[in-house]
Amino acid sequence: MTEDLITVAGVAVDTRHFIGGRRVASAGTFTDVSPIDGAPLGEISRGTPTEAAAAVTAAGAAFPGWAATPPAERARILRAVADGVDKRLEELAAVETADNGALLRSHRRGVMPRVAHNFRFFADRLLTLDHEDFTTRGHTNHVSWDPAGPCVLITPWNAPLMLATWKVAPALAAGNTVVLKPAEWSPLTASLLADIAAGAGLPPGVLNVVQGYGAEIGDTLTAHPDVRRISFTGSVPTARHIAASAAANLTPLSLELGGKSPLLVFADADLDLAADLAVEQYDNAGQVCLAATRLLVEASVAEEFTRRFTERAARLRQGDPRDESTDVGPVIHHRQLEKIDGFVQRALAAGARAVLGGRRGEGQYYPPTLLTDVRQDSEIVQEEVFGPVLTLQTFTGEDEAVHLANDTRFGLAATVATGDPERAERVTARLVAGTVWVNCFFVRDLDAPFGGSRQSGVGREGGTWSFDFYCDLKNTVTAPKGWQTHG
Numbered sequence: 001m002t003e004d005l006i007t008v009a010g011v012a013v014d015t016r017h018f019i020g021g022r023r024v025a026s027a028g029t030f031t032d033v034s035p036i037d038g039a040p041l042g043e044i045s046r047g048t049p050t051e052a053a054a055a056v057t058a059a060g061a062a063f064p065g066w067a068a069t070p071p072a073e074r075a076r077i078l079r080a081v082a083d084g085v086d087k088r089l090e091e092l093a094a095v096e097t098a099d100n101g102a103l104l105r106s107h108r109r110g111v112m113p114r115v116a117h118n119f120r121f122f123a124d125r126l127l128t129l130d131h132e133d134f135t136t137r138g139h140t141n142h143v144s145w146d147p148a149g150p151c152v153l154i155t156p157w158n159a160p161l162m163l164a165t166w167k168v169a170p171a172l173a174a175g176n177t178v179v180l181k182p183a184e185w186s187p188l189t190a191s192l193l194a195d196i197a198a199g200a201g202l203p204p205g206v207l208n209v210v211q212g213y214g215a216e217i218g219d220t221l222t223a224h225p226d227v228r229r230i231s232f233t234g235s236v237p238t239a240r241h242i243a244a245s246a247a248a249n250l251t252p253l254s255l256e257l258g259g260k261s262p263l264l265v266f267a268d269a270d271l272d273l274a275a276d277l278a279v280e281q282y283d284n285a286g287q288v289c290l291a292a293t294r295l296l297v298e299a300s301v302a303e304e305f306t307r308r309f310t311e312r313a314a315r316l317r318q319g320d321p322r323d324e325s326t327d328v329g330p331v332i333h334h335r336q337l338e339k340i341d342g343f344v345q346r347a348l349a350a351g352a353r354a355v356l357g358g359r360r361g362e363g364q365y366y367p368p369t370l371l372t373d374v375r376q377d378s379e380i381v382q383e384e385v386f387g388p389v390l391t392l393q394t395f396t397g398e399d400e401a402v403h404l405a406n407d408t409r410f411g412l413a414a415t416v417a418t419g420d421p422e423r424a425e426r427v428t429a430r431l432v433a434g435t436v437w438v439n440c441f442f443v444r445d446l447d448a449p450f451g452g453s454r455q456s457g458v459g460r461e462g463g464t465w466s467f468d469f470y471c472d473l474k475n476t477v478t479a480p481k482g483w484q485t486h487g
């Protein structure tokens with residue numbers, strides 16, 4: 001018999017799905033384990049196609065009412081959800097850290113405030129959505145953002161609630177209903193979000209949460225004929241599967257996928273800044289889609305850059321993510337640890353040299369690693385590791401830098417460190433990436449378009465782009481008064 005409520009970091013979390021405003025249990029469960037010490041946190045309902053289909057049905061039933069709710073009222077409820085997140089911020093932070101192992105201080109100070117902001121931002125944006133009417137031979141064109149219908153939102157484990165609400169908030173703001181499927185390695189904060197949303201007055205069925213394995217319930221959600229949008233954040237292979245499944249109904253997709261982003265360090269850069277930016281790539285134990293995992297450094301400063309980088313990286317403290325002084329926590333799961341180590345050992349066997357790290361540590365902790373002597377066409381340079389592993393290559397001149405930077409199948413982000421604004425302009429214009437940072441990293445605004453080029457994604461979300469995706473845009477053309485086309 002499964003416990004419906006478990007206590008994690010002192011917080012009661014419901015282990016069941018949330019469908020049509022009610023808690024629903026599956027017969028089977030899966031074990032949720034903390035990456036901090038490998039301890040089981042609880043048994044979570046393991047969704048089957050029956051619960052997945054029920055969630056879509058509930059979202060479908062709730063859609064007409066929510067879509068007809070005036071935008072100002074939808075915005076009010078979304079702001080109440082944000083207030084609910086604020087009220088439970090400490091709890092959400094503690095549960096998320098226990099569940100996915102990312103730093104508690106980041107969750108408290110950065111991530112959870114951002115979760116609340118996601119709701120406030122899209123509530124505000126909903127009320128300012130506007131496209132001025134225009135005329136065609138005296139006829140008025142009026143553009144409206146109509147709600148699309150039930151949306152399936154599928155999210156990964158590396159920033160569970162942040163990435164989920166970055167989809168949930170605009171989808172709901174747009175007047176859609178939602179089925180959220182969080183990752184099975186970090187299912188807990190989605191369950192808390194369901195409680196918060198219900199407490200804020202979100203009507204039953206508007207937000208549904210289904211727990212479980214993508215391989216077991218994914219197709220039911222993504223091939224469902226009543227689903228009008230699918231937004232997915234995760235890996236490229238899963239995205240391919242989802243795209244094929246969604247093709248049956250031509251359901252529009254937004255895909256936020258992996259990356260192998262470069263950090264280009266030119267000889268004219270502030271090398272201290274460049275070294276700081278490079279060390280930042282170990283944040284969240286490197287489990288960040290946007291991480292610039294390929295350090296590309298102009299040959300003339302490579303030695304000095306490496307010295308400054310390794311000096312800083314050596315100061316990073318790895319350990320319990322609940323400890324204020326920890327910089328790098330554990331990786332999410334022992335399978336992820338094995339995957340990371342596999343990449344590193346194969347790279348070493350192929351001739352790479354470990355300047356830092358290079359072998360697994362205790363428990364689920366992988367030490368920050370830097371590999372040099374890597375070939376551009378090698379696996380370690382071309383494939384996403386999703387762990388605290390960086391490579392360093394050198395270049396001579398802008399052409400080679402840009403060539404190396406663009407020479408993967410990804411195009412999520414790129415960072416450029418240079419002291420020359422004209423060079424920055426020239427180089428950024430040639431980079432293939434959804435986001436480019438110059439002399440900074442991870443500055444993100446909800447107003448900006450976000451997404452990846454090439455195999456890093458399809459489409460852009462953020463600001464008005466989110467509404468473009470989550471709405472059926474409609475142009476209504478009205479004839480001038482007295483106009484007659486016949487008779």
Ligand code: NAD
Binds near residue numbers: 154158238
């Ligand atoms: P994943 O693709 O294994 O899983 C992501 C989600 O998809 C999970 O909820 C999983 O249960 C679900 N899923 C798995 N199989 C499915 C199926 N057949 N049908 C439907 N859903 C299915 O990815 P992950 O390991 O959880 O996340 C890491 C990946 O996510 C990395 O590649 C990372 O770069 C990427 N990511 C991208 C962004 C971005 O914004 N571009 C942000 C964070 C993470």
